[in-house]
Amino acid sequence: TETIRLALAGNPNAGKTTMFNAITGARQHVGNYPGITVEKKEGQASVNGTRFQVIDLPGTYSLTAYTQEEIVARNVLVDERPDVVVSVLNASAIERNLYLAVQILEMGIPVVLALNMMDEARRHGMTIDSARLSELLGLPVLETVARTGEGVETLLRRTAEFSRQRGGRWEQLVISYGPDLDHALGEMTALIEAEGFLAERYPARWLALKYLEGDEEIVANGRAAGELSARLEAMAADVADHCQKTLKTYPEAIIADYRYGFITSLLKQGVLTRSTDHQRID
Numbered sequence: 527t528e529t530i531r532l533a534l535a536g537n538p539n540a541g542k543t544t545m546f547n548a549i550t551g552a553r554q555h556v557g558n559y560p561g562i563t564v565e566k567k568e569g570q571a572s573v574n575g576t577r578f579q580v581i582d583l584p585g586t587y588s589l590t591a592y593t594q595e596e597i598v599a600r601n602v603l604v605d606e607r608p609d610v611v612v613s614v615l616n617a618s619a620i621e622r623n624l625y626l627a628v629q630i631l632e633m634g635i636p637v638v639l640a641l642n643m644m645d646e647a648r649r650h651g652m653t654i655d656s657a658r659l660s661e662l663l664g665l666p667v668l669e670t671v672a673r674t675g676e677g678v679e680t681l682l683r684r685t686a687e688f689s690r691q692r693g694g695r696w697e698q699l700v701i702s703y704g705p706d707l708d709h710a711l712g713e714m715t716a717l718i719e720a721e722g723f724l725a726e727r728y729p730a731r732w733l734a735l736k737y738l739e740g741d742e743e744i745v746a747n748g749r750a751a752g753e754l755s756a757r758l759e760a761m762a763a764d765v766a767d768h769c770q771k772t773l774k775t776y777p778e779a780i781i782a783d784y785r786y787g788f789i790t791s792l793l794k795q796g797v798l799t800r801s802t803d804h805q806r807i808d
């Protein structure tokens with residue numbers, strides 16, 4: 527039978543472990559990543575004859591290299607290349623939770639969104655049009671309440687369908703980072719593509735973005751991989767200089783602003799409505 531390798535990603539407290547338990551039941555194994563204290567949880571599930579090999583990624587807010595958890599999460603994605611990622615969101619904080627999901631989409635790996643804690647979102651008077659969000663992003667969006675198991679089986683069934691449809695194909699979400707960054711990003715991406723620089727590991731535009739963000743782990747990998755790194759570092763330094771002189775800010779800050787801008791405009795296109803009624807207290 528077919529086995530789908532699925533990774534669960536999400537912010538701390540989005541309900542990832544609860545979802546992992548609802549999916550895998552007792553069929554799980556907990557260990558550590560070699561040499562570090564970050565927990566590695568893996569498990570199995572089976573739905574309608576489809577087997578799932580599930581990995582619970584460490585909870586993170588981002589995919590930068592600021593914490594061990596973030597480094598582990600992104601390395602699992604690029605090295606183990608799961609067939610599909612289920613991005614578990616706390617739906618009652620959808621805007622903030624989409625920040626990580628967007629970064630995974632920029633990597634290009636197939637993503638399904640699980641709008642978890644829908645009970646909380648409803649209680650807060652939020653209405654989320656998941657069909658609209660699905661249409662705008664071009665991926666399945668499912669509503670779940672991991673604590674009760676609501677929506678979990680449907681999530682798995684749709685995830686299996688989507689994974690088959692995509693057939694392992696990566697397709698990067700492209701966000702504009704504005705006039706100060708887009709030009710350099712395009713040039714750097716073209717250079718990376720022309721040389722196939724680190725192509726077996728990182729998508730070109732994602733790698734360029736990491737140079738602009740000054741991501742130390744990625745830049746170190748780049749230096750070990752070849753001479754193009756020095757040129758990319760110099761280009762990134764020019765952009766950083768320009769941002770400092772003209773805008774008194776850093777590329778990382780601009781990148782974060784544009785990502786949030788992308789999310790805000792996404793939610794405004796008929797995805798999220800908040801009731802102005804008084805909150806129901808139960």
Ligand code: GDP
Binds near residue numbers: 545642644670671672
């Ligand atoms: P993780 O940090 O992402 O692994 O989050 P956990 O699975 O540990 O969940 C954090 C808290 O949220 C726990 O108290 C869960 O019982 C609770 N929780 C998980 N899913 C849901 C849900 O869909 N609705 C509600 N109301 N609570 C949930």
Ligand code: MG
Binds near residue numbers: 539585
């Ligand atoms: Mg957890």
